Amino acid sequence: MSIQKLKNQVIMRNEKFIETAEQLKPQLHETIVKPSSIVQIKAASEVIHGCKSEVIAPASSLTDSEYGKKDSVVLDFGDHQVGYLTIKIRPAGSPPDAPLKLKLTIGEMPVEMAEPFENYNGWLSSSWLQEETIFVDVLPAIISLPRRYSFRYVKFEVLDTSPKYKVVFESIECKSVTSANLIEVEKISHEDNELQRMDEISLKTLADCMQDVFEDGPKRDRRLWLGDLRLQALANYQTFGNNELVKRCLYLFAGVPDDNGRVPANVFVAPQLIADDTYLFDYSLFFVSTLHDYYFATSDVETLKELWPTAYCQVELALERLDENHILMDTPDWWSFIDWQEGLNKQAPSQAVLIYTIKQAIRLAEELKLPEKDCFEKQLEVIVEATRTHLWDQEQQFFISGSDHQVSWASQIWMVMAGVLTKEENTKLMNRLFAENPVVGIATPYMYHHLIEALIVSGEKEQAITEMKIYWGGMIKDGADTFWELYDPKNKDFSPYGSHLINSYCHAWSCTPTYLIRKYNL
């Protein structure tokens, strides 16, 4: 895995946009949640990660026990939480004559309770693993931990007290936070229980990622990414309708373009708004897409007018990458995300993303009655024609990508999404894709989302449902309370980061079943 680190990033801050975003900062809804059970984590070779939690007592019995040196307890909050822990501890025995040394291990999945974080040797920073070692000098104490955690389970390990006293955990609670209003969302009652459950878990996933921005994952990276935002916004229009939050996020991106006008792939919002030094070809274009979807969800023409120049600029910058054949140059120094899939060539799917977003830009220009519409339409025609000419392999009947003419799932899916072929051709292409099953497959729920939508737009609704049940339904069978950043039904330990401990088990780009079910009446 490689990363971008820019030396000479120049950001042109648009303070007006930043101020608009700041004004839209949401109030978070807070709910106090108590743990439901005391559990033990047991080895179980038949389940994902090889371990599962088993209830051993109700959480209400926690106060019956005194915990001394080396004692531990795992609490289960019953569902996924994003929030702040408060622990009330009292001493038992003699007056505490030494501080309490207490370790907390906080995790979304049972495996995080089972495998010591010390052994983690993955590629991403170990600082994402949720743990704290705290010293309590004065007991009894009410400890409100200042950091926000994303979890279902919390392990408490008493590392030391003194021979003279133990401790009792009098109460433990989580102040769960979200900017989504779970009560106001319209519930569906699907006759298909699996789809019903998928919808519910999508809602929970999205809600837990909705904080003062749309975060990608509340455990990791807790950050606003454009690619994730696009999907979250789509799910949000069908459910919570918190359109102000989408607007805020659009203004955040528009607030920190670089000196060419390009929006970054993600932004940080603390200690203040900062553009990350990561730029992705597809993610920048998704600014257009997100603005497009926002406008058609809200009819907010003022925002469209104000942000159109930013959207326009992303297309213009993307067009600069076209070679003399109107095909994207596939040089080693460019970055397009598309999917985590190992070995995936990004040229053809990125070309498709360009077409997909130019079409959206044309719709927006049309709404604004701008002359750019005609210009984009002419360019689109040329690009689509070039794509059919240079990226379609007549013999294989697949789109190909890069100098090795790679046939990948991603290329076909995005070309279907982009509408490069006719609907009938798309249907055939999707059927061929499943029949021939090219080796360069799909790695993430993000790409799976596009597979499902490509099936739907090419008329294969039933297969779309079947695939959703295999994929998101698989996560549910494997114990998901919220949908995951990564899931490979055939290799359940998969992590691109070298350890399943660091994976995010509540991840925005995995929240789209509710969008797909509701939008397309699945």
Add this chain to the structure above:
Amino acid sequence: MSIQKLKNQVIMRNEKFIETAEQLKPQLHETIVKPSSIVQIKAASEVIHGCKSEVIAPASSLTDSEYGKKDSVVLDFGDHQVGYLTIKIRPAGSPPDAPLKLKLTIGEMPVEMAEPFENYNGWLSSSWLQEETIFVDVLPAIISLPRRYSFRYVKFEVLDTSPKYKVVFESIECKSVTSANLIEVEKISHEDNELQRMDEISLKTLADCMQDVFEDGPKRDRRLWLGDLRLQALANYQTFGNNELVKRCLYLFAGVPDDNGRVPANVFVAPQLIADDTYLFDYSLFFVSTLHDYYFATSDVETLKELWPTAYCQVELALERLDENHILMDTPDWWSFIDWQEGLNKQAPSQAVLIYTIKQAIRLAEELKLPEKDCFEKQLEVIVEATRTHLWDQEQQFFISGSDHQVSWASQIWMVMAGVLTKEENTKLMNRLFAENPVVGIATPYMYHHLIEALIVSGEKEQAITEMKIYWGGMIKDGADTFWELYDPKNKDFSPYGSHLINSYCHAWSCTPTYLIRKYNL
């Protein structure tokens, strides 16, 4: 080592006394102290604990370096500090895309920087070892750690950042706190440099232990013990003159006697005043001693009147332990501190402490013109006579203790302090003690203090100075910034707790050279 844990302790709270103590709570003086140097800790077999610190750069150069994963730095604050750390950190490189995981190891001695706390396996709680592992989610950050530390050195270890950024420590400072006013104390200029230095280090030791009570050690146990208080108060009268703090501490003890009126060996002051469930024969009697010394330092007759009943009660309770021969019963279930010395029998030294404190009680009763004076005088006569009869071994010319007739240093020293013999006999006894050197020796600076004072009161001032230079002078040569809880010049790794890491290197009961030097014009 064994501990007291009482099941049925009943405390009779005297709210009036507790309120008086509360009113006397001192304002702490705060001083901002910056580190002086960046040091490295090197193995050095010739020095105590086998390691020493070596300056490698001024602390001002700290900002020249960026610290990434696994980098570390040790800062030297130049002298012992008791206070609160504030760290200002900024990121270097890309915007921080993962939390900073930072470990702090905080120590009074170089060895605490060198030996991993993980390996600690001593008898006292590992929670006393000063360390923190903190996660910083947002950078730059100013982190004010809420706990108070006692230290000279701080090691910063960056456990993780991310491949995209490092950190710079922009500023690190300590808000040092004490209720002693170091500026107002009268400086001495001793012609003997060693005594001069001993006086200075005593002052620093005492000051660092003077917080909102007289603590035994600011690193460990951070608590008000009666035995330590007595010595701190004596040093305080000669130096800082913070007599209100002594008064406060007396009222704290008098505020929480048990249902027999016995004052505990120590009290906790947070979250509120709590009597520990440890009672020590000698420490309870030192309430009399501390009140006696306070009265003669302040002439505060109101306090004497108010606290006399508490003092009186301690003597009465102690007298109940006398057997039909007027000698303290030496049963397995009683607790008297005297010294940590392994195998020390407490009977004879405790008998001496009883005599020593009855004499002080008589002086106080005399001041108050109370009839108890005569009563105590009669009892004293009988007890002293019994002591000479039953605890003096005519053949050995030593006091003996317990059923095994143990001859210990502690017994002789305390009998001299108690004035059981004439001054001439005392002088001979002290000389004989050094000449014959009984095996049951002295373990702590607390007992060394009494050795020195016994030498002085028996007229052996020169030898007192010689011994002070060997003992406290030895600590100075071994690098003491403040005087230590424990020191054995012949076994410098000595700890009664199983590890020198947990020893306190700034300990109240070791602060008395300034008292001895100033009071006795050494």
